[in-house]
Amino acid sequence: DGGITQSPKYLFRKEGQNVTLSCEQNLNHDAMYWYRQDPGQGLRLIYYSQIVNDFQKGDIAEGYSVSREKKESFPLTVTSAQKNPTAFYLCASTRLAGEPQYFGPGTRLTVL
């Protein structure tokens, strides 16, 4: 079964904590993306990676960090520096930038 998975589905964080969201794909895609979605809004790009061991900041990278040690995995860490982290986080992958993206089911992060 090919696809892209995210875990956990729901995540609760206390103020001042760092948390890591998982994203894994077995589609053999080179490019992976992290988006943030707020209620009633579109997707805003946080980070993207075109190849292993390389990644670039998107439009709203402040307070977030990523790694790309394996082709299949692109975890996102939400740090304590992110002022308003409560949101729905979506991971996506694609064979080439500009082609259709395949999305995971999302992680809903809530700060308590």
Place this chain on the structure above:
Amino acid sequence: SQQGEEDPQALSIQEGENATMNCSYKTSINNLQWYRQNSGRGLVHLILIRSNEREKHSGRLRVTLDTSKKSSSLLITASRAADTASYFCATDAGGGADGLTFGKGTHLIIQP
């Protein structure tokens, strides 16, 4: 940055009617894509139309593209309750490793 703007923001119709959503964008594009998002889920790719195409069909979906007006429309014919979702357009400007730029979406409600 968000390039696509969908119109209307919300649309409610009766089952069996046709639903039309519009998307406007600002810069030249390689292709334009439409995605569907069910509540609390990831996005699903529906259809891609290239800049040299004017119209494309997929099942009950019909997409048009007018590059001179920088606009696209998505028509869903014979709507069903299961079509209730948010619909997003996304543009590929080409040459950018950051991939697609998404609009804020149209929330479609199909009344049974």
